[in-house]
Amino acid sequence: xxxxxxxxxxxxxxxxxxxxxxxxxxxxxxxxxxxxxxxxxxxxxxxxxxxxxxxxxxxxxxxxxxxxxxxxxxxxxxxxxxxxxxxxxxxxxxxxxxxxxxxxxxxxxxxxxxxxxxxxxxxxxxxxxxxxxxxxxxxxxxxxxxxxxxxxxxxxxxxxxxxxxxxxxxxxxxxxxxxxxxxxxxxxxxxxxxxxxxxxxxxxxxxxxxxxxxxxxxxxxxxxxxxxxxxxxxxxxxxxxxxxxxxxxxxxxxxxxxxxxxxxxxxxxxxxxxxxxxxxxxxxxxxxxxxxxxxxxxxxxxxxxxxxxxxxxxxxxxxxxxxxxxxxxxxxxxxxxxxxxxxxxxxxxxxxxxxxxxxxxxxxxxxxxxxxxxxxxxxxxxxxxxxxxxxxxxxxxxxxxxxxxxx
Numbered sequence: 410x411x412x413x414x415x416x417x418x419x420x421x422x423x424x425x426x427x428x429x430x431x432x433x434x435x436x437x438x439x440x441x442x443x444x445x446x447x448x449x450x451x452x453x454x455x456x457x458x459x460x461x462x463x464x465x466x467x468x469x470x471x472x473x474x475x476x477x478x479x480x481x482x483x484x485x486x487x488x489x490x491x492x493x494x495x496x497x498x499x500x501x502x503x504x505x506x507x508x509x510x511x512x513x514x515x516x517x518x519x520x521x522x523x524x525x526x527x528x529x530x531x532x533x534x535x536x537x538x539x540x541x542x543x544x545x546x547x548x549x550x551x552x553x554x555x556x557x558x559x560x561x562x563x564x565x566x567x568x569x570x571x572x573x574x575x576x577x578x579x580x581x582x583x584x585x586x587x588x589x590x591x592x593x594x595x596x597x598x599x600x601x602x603x604x605x606x607x608x609x610x611x612x613x614x615x616x617x618x619x620x621x622x623x624x625x626x627x628x629x630x631x632x633x634x635x636x637x638x639x640x641x642x643x644x645x646x647x648x649x650x651x652x653x654x655x656x657x658x659x660x661x662x663x664x665x666x667x668x669x670x671x672x673x674x675x676x677x678x679x680x681x682x683x684x685x686x687x688x689x690x691x692x693x694x695x696x697x698x699x700x701x702x703x704x705x706x707x708x709x710x711x712x713x714x715x716x717x718x719x720x721x722x723x724x725x726x727x728x729x730x731x732x733x734x735x736x737x738x739x740x741x742x743x744x745x746x747x748x749x750x751x752x753x754x755x756x757x758x759x760x761x762x763x764x765x766x767x768x769x770x771x772x773x774x775x776x777x778x779x780x781x782x783x784x785x786x787x788x789x790x791x792x793x794x795x796x797x798x799x800x801x802x803x804x805x806x807x808x809x810x811x812x813x814x815x816x
Contacts, residue, residue, distance in 0.1 A: 412730055416551070416558065416656075419551035419556070420613045422552040423552050423555065423556075428615065433532075436532055441504070441507070452494055456691065456692055457693045461698065462699070463698060468701070469662045474618055479619050479620055479657070479660070480659060481621075481624070482623045482624070482664055483661065483662070483663055483751050484623065484624075484665070486625035486629065486630050487631070487632065487666060488675070492513055496623070511534065511622065512534045512556055512620055513534065513535050514549065515535040515538070516540060517537035517538055518540065536552055536553060545744070546730070557622055558656040573727040574722050577727065581711070585657070626645050626748065626752070627645070629798075632674065633793065639759065640772050641756065643778055649710075649747040652710065653711055653714040654714075660704075661707060662701050663757075664696060664699065665699070666694070671692040672689065675795045702751075714743060717734060717737075721733035721737060745775070753773075756773075
């Protein structure tokens with residue numbers, strides 16, 4: 410559901426930088442173009458990038474814009490260069506409009522460790538996410554939900570006769586693209602002098618079109634040795650929030666990539682300056698774009714979420730997620746189910762590439778990865794990383810937010 414406090418927290422997070430200033434948009438676009446141009450030169454000079462089915466991404470973006478919906482792309486996470494290299498590999502038409510340049514997440518303790526980096530990555534449309542205990546309810550995810558919610562779906566006004574606990578459901582249902590004929594509900598909305606503004610009237614950033622958000626739901630880079638190469642971790646539940654809680658369902662597109670692990674192999678972190686130099690020059694990089702996920706399936710998940718909201722909303726605090734909607738068994742099961750569906754959609758693309766072995770069935774299970782990480786790999790010695798498993802917190806001791814007493 411679309412909760413007022415969630416969207417306001419997203420607003421507050423985004424307004425930490427002057428994104429409503431036209432100069433910010435100019436500086437942001439300039440920063441993005443600088444990085445895109447440099448990365449394009451390196452990518453096309455030293456490597457052989459291939460984008461398969463680009464027309465599917467074209468169609469999804471056009472569909473999102475025509476239907477006033479956000480675009481959400483989900484991709485496997487093979488290396489630290491996935492995000493800049495994937496985006497730079499796209500045709501120039503994706504880079505000429507600041508509203509078409511993707512938003513994304515970056516590890517807060519890496520990308521936002523000082524003021525200079527924070528400004529740079531914020532100008533690059535990256536939001537910082539905190540690892541190790543922060544979970545899926547941090548403000549950067551609220552901001553992503555806000556970004557995926559079209560501006561004109563936020564400023565609805567309701568007659569005083571609508572109960573506070575009904576507003577979150579009504580807000581999303583009215584904005585439901587698949588339910589535009591719901592005149593029985595729409596008739597409740599009558600902008601009058603007596604009406605109260607449910608959300609906010611001022612946008613936290615400038616845009617003229619709905620936004621694109623690109624995510625790596627695994628949360629950490631994953632490079633495994635043979636025979637498990639190019640496999641995936643489980644998808645974290647935060648990605649499910651982006652779909653369930655935005656005011657209007659985004660168009661969702663799965664993407665699978667391989668070859669980035671050759672550009673930035675994880676074992677190079679132990680090789681001094683070689684970590685910062687291009688590796689395996691001449692290697693092929695492939696990015697395969699899948700079909701947009703069926704709207705009907707996405708909407709079924711959102712209907713289940715609305716049902717949970719109706720059952721478990723906190724009537725004493727109806728503008729925010731109740732504890733049951735955060736950590737209750739049914740809410741967690743729904744987020745887990747949706748994340749699993751998204752992962753399978755990316756895996757389906759991988760399965761159509763004859764280059765790889767079938768993925769180990771253990772890898773789709775979050776419990777496998779939690780046990781594997783907690784035992785530092787001793788639970789399953791046949792699964793070996795290239796480099797380190799960065800989900801193990803003690804390996805983050807070189808980063809500013811490392812706190813050994815909270816491991």
